[in-house]
Amino acid sequence: MPLRLSIISLTLVLSGCALDGRQSFMDPRGEVAWLQYDLFMLTVYVTFGIFIAVGGTLLWTVWRYRERVDDDPNEHPPQSHGNPLVEFVLIAISIGLLVIIAIPTVSAIVYTHGMPDEPDSLLGSYYHGDMSDGAEEEVLTIYAYGWQWWFSFEYPQLGIVTGNELAIPKGKVVRFELRSKDVIHSFWVPKLAGKVDMIPGRNNWMWLRGDEAGYFFGQCAEYCGESHAYMQFRVEVMEDDDFAEWVEQQRQTPPPPQEESWQDFVVLAARAPEKLVDEPAVRGAALFYGRGACIQCHAIKGTPAAGLLGPDLTTVASRKSIAAGWMEHHNDDFTINPERQYENFYRWIRESEKIKPGNLMYHVSGGMRDINLSDQDCHDLAAFMMTLRPDSL
Ligand code: HEC
Numbered sequence: 001m002p003l004r005l006s007i008i009s010l011t012l013v014l015s016g017c018a019l020d021g022r023q024s025f026m027d028p029r030g031e032v033a034w035l036q037y038d039l040f041m042l043t044v045y046v047t048f049g050i051f052i053a054v055g056g057t058l059l060w061t062v063w064r065y066r067e068r069v070d071d072d073p074n075e076h077p078p079q080s081h082g083n084p085l086v087e088f089v090l091i092a093i094s095i096g097l098l099v100i101i102a103i104p105t106v107s108a109i110v111y112t113h114g115m116p117d118e119p120d121s122l123l124g125s126y127y128h129g130d131m132s133d134g135a136e137e138e139v140l141t142i143y144a145y146g147w148q149w150w151f152s153f154e155y156p157q158l159g160i161v162t163g164n165e166l167a168i169p170k171g172k173v174v175r176f177e178l179r180s181k182d183v184i185h186s187f188w189v190p191k192l193a194g195k196v197d198m199i200p201g202r203n204n205w206m207w208l209r210g211d212e213a214g215y216f217f218g219q220c221a222e223y224c225g226e227s228h229a230y231m232q233f234r235v236e237v238m239e240d241d242d243f244a245e246w247v248e249q250q251r252q253t254p255p256p257p258q259e260e261s262w263q264d265f266v267v268l269a270a271r272a273p274e275k276l277v278d279e280p281a282v283r284g285a286a287l288f289y290g291r292g293a294c295i296q297c298h299a300i301k302g303t304p305a306a307g308l309l310g311p312d313l314t315t316v317a318s319r320k321s322i323a324a325g326w327m328e329h330h331n332d333d334f335t336i337n338p339e340r341q342y343e344n345f346y347r348w349i350r351e352s353e354k355i356k357p358g359n360l361m362y363h364v365s366g367g368m369r370d371i372n373l374s375d376q377d378c379h380d381l382a383a384f385m386m387t388l389r390p391d392s393l
């Protein structure tokens, strides 16, 4: 039994060690991650060398001075106390090893705490769309906020707000301002850079560079409450053109579900619901702005929804996951699978409390636990969610 138990626990422990797993720092794909990986490996080699030397000496001593059959129990082997030469050599070696680790460590700290000033990374050098005044001369800056239990991302220079998934251009330095809206969280995309905490009342920052296009998995790395383990996010590293296209898409506002403007639609939904087209997505939109009370907490740009407690939903259907990365709906090649996406929206709206314990969409007063939605309502809302994507997708 103890053997079986230890095999099971060992397997569990080692299963966290897949060297090229989604969230493995052992598979670096960005400059900062490489720097930290090299530093880690250097430390591993040095300490492994020490381990072999000390362990080897110990084993050799035990073997060399073992008790033998013809030993006389009354006679002690020659005794000695200290050996200045050995001690001096050991101290010198220890200092030498510490210096070998310290020099690259300190230089890496200095390097990651300054912004590299590559002209290539300035926004104006690769992005040619609309941006705020003076942004051409700056690197792309993203405000990342930690919330219980999800992330919001703002691109102040580009006028984009998104949640849980963000995009950055390949090979360009990007600056992150890290803040928290409640408790301490930590921002970590293991393949791109080491973690930095998001601390309430404090502005931390970091920079990173993704050197390979791809979809990278991030995780909150500081215990922050019930659903901490489900608090993930995604970083998509894109070629310049794809990034420019992504920016354009994220800036769009979803078209109103009927002919009217959004404002008129909302008024109509409240005053004359019989005039609405009887389609799931339209019924869902009416619920979203009406009885569903979703707009207490969610914003959809260009519409009367301006809630701030939950993720911005303007382009939520362009994301490959919801519920902070916990419910995925992408295929292996990271294209969206619409059936799974619909299912995820439906399940999340219907029973978020079973998916993320303690989540603040359900458990806040006035949240979903107080809003009575039928099964059909949840389907209609999911159908509406599916329309929240830039039309070019
Ligand atoms: C009390 C505030 C509140 C209300 C009301 C609310 N939500 Fe949410 N919603 C949240 C929060 C907070 C999250 C993030 C939960 C998490 O991931 O932990 C969220 C997440 C979501 C997501 C996933 C977004 C993403 O990118 O991960 C969708 C979709 C969503 N809500 C739809 C709705 C709909 C539809 C309604 C109305 C029926 C609604 N919400 C009502 C607070 C709210």
Ligand SMILES: [Cu+2]
Pocket (backbone or CB within 6 Å): 184, 185, 186, 220, 221, 222, 223, 224, 225, 228, 229, 231
């Ligand atoms: Cu956390």
